[in-house]
Amino acid sequence: MTISVEPVHKSLRYFDHLAAAGIERLFLNRPAPFSDSDPRERLAYALGATLYVPGTRPDLAATIARRCSDGVRSMVIDLEDAVADDELEAGLAQTVSALDALAGTSAGGMLLFVRTRTARDIGRLIDQLGPGVDALTGFVVPKFTADSEPSLAAVVDASSRVGKHLYVMPVLESPELVHGQTRDIQLRAIAELLNRYRTHVLAARIGATDMCGVYGIRRDRDLTIYDVAVIADAISGIVNYLGRRDDSGFVITGPVWEYFADHERMFRPMLRTTPFAEHDAVRFRQQLVSRDLDGLLREIALDRANGIHGKTVIHPSHVSPVNALSAVTHEEYLDALDITEAKTGGVRASTYGNKMNEAKPHRNWAEQVLIRASVFGVTNPGITFVDLLTELVTPS
Template identity: 70%
Template sequence: MSGGTFTEVRGTRHFRHLDPETRDALFLHHPQPFDDSDDRERLALALGATLYVPATRPDLAATVVRRAAEGVTSMVLDLEDAVADDEVEEGLRNTVDTLDRLAGTDAANMLLFVRVRTPDGVERIASGLGAGVAALTGFVLPKFGAETGRAFLEAVSAASERLGKHLYAMPVLESSELVHRQTRDHELQGVAELLAEHRHRVLAVRIGATDMCGTFGIRRDRDLTIYDVRVVVDVIADVVNYLGRTDGTGFVITGPVWEYFADHERMFRPMLRATPFEEHDAVVFRQQLVSRDLDGLLREIALDRANGIQGKTVIHPSHVAAVNALSAVTHEEYHDAVDVLGGDAGGVRASGYRNKMNERRPHRTWAQQTVLRASVFGVTNKGVTFVDLLTALVHR
């Protein structure tokens, strides 16, 4: 992996909107470019924060262009939950028009997806596109299940053939069959078998925690993460167990949405430790994050990673910086990973940071994933923390 240079090439890359001086100060190894012709596993890790936007917005094309300039690298034009039933037709037309208008612009280098309601929606988007095929990366498939999923995946395959471009699918797992304990294992086994048939087509598996909560009439509070909602976190654990394995049978699993972004009165103490911000003279910045509910989001992102989940669905532009900042690989992580990958004969040795042991066999898969993530999110300079990254991204 190289650092120092940041020439623009085909595709996009994370943190490209920062000025060169800031990037050099933050990164030992700069993030490298990616596009939808990239290796599937690397592209899935590159998703990072995937921003959803209603497909009915009258200024949709301008919105996508603006977000791309702000550093967003993956977006979903949403025709499902974000759109009222009587506006779907308008949304379909607006989506096709938007993709066609984006063709040839810098925004077309983003990873752009359309979340449809039905398999028929995939066919209708594909049949209406002109130049916009160049801007389309694939489709998000809602309410995906062992029984409903095949029609979706076959529609994406047919659209790929029709348009002459490999299009990806991102199924969203959120059905009641998955949530209910007595049907979960059977459902997950069926989903796993179906996705295995279409492995080359599936970019990542997304978790729809809002619908899962709705099954029980739950809406989690802003003072809690999804990992505090036991009936949902049990589902997430089983999804990762079935579909997130690193033995060649699994997929990248992305984290559920964080719903909050406005000021409010807090019931509990903030979830963001003060010490890292005090060490970087950023106490006021920490207070700003807490007041905007981003402390809960940061906590949830850390728990996503701890539970085998990469990237996250976001519904507000202010969340993008938090997700991507915490996706960058630290100097310590990277050098531990390189150390682990330095030999295949097993054994254990102390980290160069002298604060942990690196075991070459059990930590090997972690190290491989860390180096791959580093290729798209970069490696920070020694001493640079997520506070520095987040400060640069929010205050640019």
């Protein structure tokens, strides 16, 4: 069926679940609202922590609404790995029901995606959707390769049928991308394919769990994905082909962190004690370490260092750390302004007087920071990651 849907300009913003006093204390510039009608690049940065939820949950709509009230701003309803083969039809029906129920609500303003198994499933879901089209942002395509064009075409067709611009997020996780012999061939073809559908491609996602499975690897919670050499090599290739800051590049989001419970540690925790001691938050640091969030925080920092923004998450406790570390610090913000306001190039000391800012080579970085600042806000002078984490992460 074809549904005619008038554009509805819904908007949410990050951290608006906090008390007004907390927002005022933390932020110089409060995060600005966003909606799925925003420019594509800004919307890609607004993904932040993207939480997955199985499509077979009987309380699916209520779960999404509850997560929205807790500060989650992007979610994926999973009809692939999280759903058994004999439950797919029930999951599809449950997904349609949940999206229809969320339409017109605050949670319907989130960035909501459905991860389907096949291109045909995209059309089947659209066939069954009613008002839920308004709540749907797009689709996630797993196991994406150079042969996945039918899924891209299905999303374009779905957009035309419902009268709304829908996005697609390919998940890069197939053996062809991990194997060194075929990686360049695949990535070159994938880059060309995605470029043809550029206006509908929101971001490229990295599926490191499936990549590890190719070699029978499961990384330990004391290590980041960048310590697994063969996977780090694949991530490097993906960023090289798809992360370029020109008309050929896309926003790339980071892989999932699998751990969220206490365990006996072999190695030293990854969080320094001093920053927490200075903020009288040593006990809070211990709670982060006991929940394996120190490893997550380390991996988020390495994601950013490698040109990756946002992250797939599978547990609600991971959402706040990812989003907290997406906020732009006052120092970063002033550096970005110094660089983008320079019209003739050159080098000058930063406003904070602790580094050199080069207008030309740092410009791409600065432009990304300012987009991120518009979505996640700019912290007040003196506010550190510890302040953000203690405000946003509720220890259990």
